Amino acid sequence: MEKSNPTLKCLLIDDNPDDRALAIRELQREFANLQTVSATDMQSFQHQIALNDLDLIITDYHLQWSDGLTILRMVKETLPNCPVIMFTGTGSEEIAVEAMKIGLDDYVLKSPKHYALLTSRARSILESRNQKTLLKIAKNELMESETQLRTIIESEPECVKIIGSNGRLKFMNASGLAMIDADSLAQVVGQRMDSLILPEYQKAFNDLTKRVLEGHKGLLEFEITGLKGRHRWLETHAAPLVSPTTGNTSLLAITRDITEQKLAKSSQERLNSIINSTTDFIGLADNSGHMLYWNQAGRDVLGISADQDISQTSITDILPSWAAEIVLKTGIPTASTEGAWSGEYAIFDKKGTEIPVSSVIIGHKKIDGSIDYFSAIMRDISERTQHKAMLDYLANHDTLTGLPNRALFVEHIKQELLDTTNSSKLMAVIFINLGRFKAINDALGHDIGDRLLQVVAERLNMNLRHVDSIGRIGGDEFALVLPFIDRASEITGMAEKFLHLFDHAFVIENHELFLNVNIGIALYPNDADKAEDLIQQAAIAMGRAKELGIKNSYQFFSPEMNASAMQRLSLDNALHHALERNEFLLFYQPQIDISKGTIVGMEALIRWQHPEHGLISPLNFIPLAEETGLIIEIGEWVVRTACLQNKAWQDMGLPHVQVSVNLSGFQFTPNLAPSILAILKESRLDPRYLELEITESTLMQNTEATLSTIKLLNDAGLNFAIDDFGTGYSSLSYLKRFPISTLKIDQSFVRDVTTDPSDAALTGAIIAMAHSLNINIIAEGVETIEQIDFLTRHHCNTMQGYYFSKPLPAEQFSRLLAEGISQKQIHTH
16 A cells, blocks of 8 residues: 555666666566665765655675675664665675664565566565654544643643542542642542541442442532542533453543532522521612512512512502602612611501601612612611610609609790790799608608609699690609689689689508698799799799698799899708808707706717807708708717717716717618617717707608607607697607607797696696606796796706706816706795
8 A cells, every 4th residue: 555645766776777767667667656766885875864854774695895785774873764675686694684684674676577576575665664654643633632631630620530430539530639739649649538428428429439330320419538638519410431451440530629619509509598597688670770689578578479470569568658758769779879877767567557668779780780680678766666665755754643844844935935926924933842852751751752743743744635735844843734714813723723712632552642832933924934934933932832841832033032042952962062161060059967966968969160150050051950860960979979978978978978969850761770880889878878969840750760760769769758738739649659758848838828728727737748748848948037937846856958057068078067956046036
């Protein structure tokens, strides 16, 4: 078979021209496409082989310029693949063998009958050479294909591997080695790959391998632990690979790393789980406003089933008109330009009820900057809205009575001022204070006190005109605003009506409770034209009514009251600092036993040494202290100072006498007894040398609690006296219930005992009653010898008053204790 090239080039080396011509003729007869060239000397020979285009060389052995073996050697050095035939008539077997060793392709004896053999051998050699050439080309092409295929496989980003029928790895590309963290193929070739697979996936992998080796294809996702401990998710497509030579089946697998997809899917699933488990409503809408998505909470509130198509639903379908205006005119435009908008609006639930929501709308953009879609996260703020409404209500209303508090009441006045300003009408602000409320609250507890305030509020509210307003200003203080009044005289009737509301008892849990009220009235425009000023002036007028001591009374505001109120405020401020500045003093007034002529006791009387106003009487500041609650601290100071002073005098060797201390009814709190007992312990004064004086009114209020406190202190050794006896309303039954050791006749009776028969009779009766009850009796305010004579005739031997001594500072009283009272001071007729 001739090669595809139509021309064969043959070099004929022979010195004999006849032999050359004959050989050329025979060759050309055999090969139509044969080109023959000759070499007759070394130069032409070397030239021809240097051209490197020869397909065949035929040479004689004996040459005039060389020999066949030399020629052969030179050819093999220059053209090792060019076939050479030695055609000679003078050779030998040894030469032929030697030539064959050098690389001779054939040896033909030169004779006429062998020319046909020469052409036959030439054809055979050329055909063999052509086959070798084709085979070499095919082999090179195959090697190139294998190289290209290996390059493709090695550059493949996915894992390509071959696993033998024994389950061991035969091949894996670089991507696969990187996927399992192998450094080289040698590290893993021959190893079982299922050892890298997590246990829960090994059975599925082995089943896949078995099916593939049986001739089937398969797909599997599984998780591995790489050689360096790294976890990866893989997806493998496996197919059988049959060897064409052995027929054995291997597993060819293309495997890709799906870890990121798995993580993304897992993350998406977690995100979906979170989105669908949140109570917030989350929705997506395209840029035309049609819904794309609702999470589960959104579907639930809107009543959308899981399979319901929402693509034709517009965001305006779920929004009230006012909310749609907010979203369409503000929310979406802002989200489009600025990326996000937050605000509050409402959506309709499946029942058509408006649900208030706090929302964030986000505009999601494409690469070109245009809006792709919008998302909205909406939170139900119904509870917060209700809570805010409740807070607004609580901020403006009294929680106990439900009435407007001071802030809202002021707003009511301001509104009434606007309405009244345009008319010729008057407007009144009435300030009401509940007397005795604190005592009731302390005695019966806060539950009773709270219920009492509620009933008072109801009673007042029921007696208002429809244009009137009421508010609770403080603990036991209420205020009314009465607009559209023609004459000031009308207010008097209204005030009287409100006073009469308290004529009847308030029945709270079987308790009949009576309240005293004081009312202050301020008028617009007469007294003020501002809401706060009207309230303040009404309060000042109420305070004036209270100062007058008339129960259930009212007062209209006057400018003079304002000055008095300012003075009272100044005194109040100073009183708050008096204790810490040590401005209080104790004076002591002796109590004399006429029959013995000795000092048997003393009363401690507080004075206030004001830095500007000098010595202030307790009559001027004790009521204020009671009103402000400072009486508790001041009272403790008095008891402590009196006990310490008495103990100091006793330690000095002065007569041991009892010191009396006045207690205010406001001091009767649960802490009174523990406080006094602690003071006695602190001062180390024997309790029998401390007497506590209380008034009849204190005795009668909060009876059970007062009785309990008095008995506790009496059991500890303290004595009790009733001060100003005869001015109150106590009865013998009360006196019998309480452990009272002394009655003090009020100085108002003693003062006129010698001139007023009624006072004389009453004083004598008190003395007689005290003796009959075996109670000590002391007369207060004794100033004349005539009073002493009357008292001694009626067997009242213990007296106290200016006749014997005015109240003295501790230093002076110390000398009085040491010297005693002179006989002249106690002389009687």
